[in-house]
Amino acid sequence: MKSVELIDASKAYGNGPSVIEKLNVKINPGEFFVLVGPSGCGKSTILRMIAGLEDITSGKLLIGGQPANTLPPSKRSLSMVFQNYALYPHLSVRENITFGLKARRIGKEVLEKRLRDAADMLDLGRYLDRKPRQLSGGQRQRVALARSIVSEAPICLMDEPLSNLDAKLRGRMRSEIRQIQRRIGTTMIYVTHDQIEAMTMGDRMMVLHDGHQQQIGRPIDVYNHPKNTFVASFIGSPQMNLTPVVYDAAKKLLRLNKDWTLPVDLPFSSRDLTLGIRPANIRPDERAGENAIRLSIKVSDVEILGNETLLTFLVNDQIWTAKWEGQWSIPGGTVCQIAVSAEDLLLFDRENGKCIHDPKRPSKPEEVTV
């Protein structure tokens, strides 16, 4: 298995502005690495730069420690799965899977064995003689996966491979892809706009916005300790509640508006901030601890999702969401008490969006972020 490393990699079209700006990341051998961001953030472009389908304007790409900027795609020892699968419509499933191998003049026996193994792994044995149009979306997806598996390339790139599938199938394929990756141990670079895929599949992930890398780390660390307001709002569902606040150092208060204040002691002087708190960290009054900060709110809407309940209410004209465990039938318009604990409050600089206060962050960050 091989590593992939980008050093100051940038991409611009013609003389236009950069669409990818100074990317620095090292993807370890055998790692499942997810590139995640909203559409248009450049994640597919990065994948295509690694694949060699797009030039790298400046910076370096190392594959397995070797410079790979100018290698043609077929020499980069990788395979790729496309969003629309890119199956050849006139070839049977069997021919589709082995097409690339035949071009590489791989012997018939080896080819048959790889085909059989891949077909078994993905449960495609019965469909080998069908044409792609006779298959369902999920089966086509498997054929595309099989094609990538039989190539036995040490690196596999996937560009939103699940976005054309329905929700149920997507869930199943998510764990299937993860399991296959573990079994063959290939280095996986996976592009998605779906933060659930990013959270559940990746060993590590990189969050991207407008061609800039925002944060790299284990999904759980990115979720718990977002580096800025973009990451905070992008990762997590429902998204993190963010509200402008002012810190009053003299009274040791966070002021949301003239009525609402949160007593907290912060190690800096009075300034404009953005307060962030996860919906799951807003608790019902009676389930909060002694030291929790209590606020009374007017519930505007309640959604019961089975084993949990989403409450929406307005704070400073901003919609906040709270996620409570269990079923809470609260009529809209009810005034009730919510509680938050000071250690769950994240504070971001209002100017540049950077996180400046994260009580739970370990003193030594687990991941190096740029």
Add this chain to the structure above:
Amino acid sequence: MRIVKQTSLYVVLTALSLVLFFPMLYAFSASFMSAQEVLLGHFLPSTLHFENYLQAFQDVPLFRFLINSIFISLVVTFGVLAVSSMAAYAFVFLDFKGRKLLFVLFISTMMIPWEASMIPNFVTVQQLGWINRYAGLTIPFFASAFGTFLLRQYFKTIPKEMQEAAQIAGIGHFRFFMNVVLPVSKTSLVTLGIYTFLTTWNAYLWPLLTTTDELVRPLQIGLRQLQSQETVNEWGVVMAAVMVVAVPTLIVLFIGQKHLQKGLTDGALK
């Protein structure tokens, strides 16, 4: 109500097709008539004069012309398919500077009527020593702007990812062209093939200019030759030759009709 509508539709269509087909049907009928009957203006022969067909083959080397026409049409058809598909591939799948400009230039040649460039073409062919040669009758038609345009439009509907997948798998341009692009575009290729075959089959002016030797002349010229020899008395023979010329085109059309329709509507949908 529906039956009335259907019946009237069919009556109208039958009447129209009879009007359209009349020359063809009359030619077929006249090909079995004696010269006298034709001049008397009969619609149907009183006895079938099969000897008209024999006569046609004897008066001019019709068989030779037939072979020439088939050979020339087939060569031009395959030549156009080969050249146009490769040119279209380059315009769609190869990235090079000035691709758009070159394509516009290529397409703009369709605006120049063929007759306008006939004299320079003739001079070129003459200087190459291709007068009275098959080469002069076939090679100048290989590069077809129309064919390239038609195939390019179809190739553009092939997802770019297919080429990228091929690139990553290490499949070169030629292999991708032969094993993916051509099989996927079968309908368009058949459409272009039939179109080219029929156009070449029916060509008259160019073969007339570039040939004087009966050994290489195609059917259409033979027909004209026969007509000038036999106008006075033997219309039946001329009509028999006309049928010989028309039958192969009808066969090609019948075989290709399904493909042709599919190809033309495919293009319209996308």
